[in-house]
Amino acid sequence: MPQQKHKSEEIVAKLRQVDMLVSQGRSVAEAVRTIGVTPFTCYRRRKEFGGLKTDQVKRLKELEKDRAIEAPPVRARWRGSGVGRRYPI
Numbered sequence: 001m002p003q004q005k006h007k008s009e010e011i012v013a014k015l016r017q018v019d020m021l022v023s024q025g026r027s028v029a030e031a032v033r034t035i036g037v038t039p040f041t042c043y044r045r046r047k048e049f050g051g052l053k054t055d056q057v058k059r060l061k062e063l064e065k066d067r068a069i070e071a072p073p074v075r076a077r078w079r080g081s082g083v084g085r086r087y088p089i
Contacts, residue, residue, distance in 0.1 A: 008057040011045050018042060
């Protein structure tokens with residue numbers, strides 16, 4: 001089965017839905033099943049998007065995108081070209 005890529009706003013809405021269902025008296029496992037994800041996925045997303053609101057999530061994603069454009073990945077330079085010489089400068 002192919003994996004679905006949910007938008008950040010959808011994830012926040014689903015986490016709020018789980019909170020609402022739990023406050024109405026349903027168990028966490030039952031509430032997670034109603035939104036269609038595994039408990040592990042729900043806890044992982046809660047750790048990432050916990051108390052954020054939709055507009056805060058949008059701003060976070062924009063900042064992450066800008067940060068990725070500004071700073072290219074840093075690669076270590078290795079001294080020597082022979083076998084056995086594998087330590088950074």
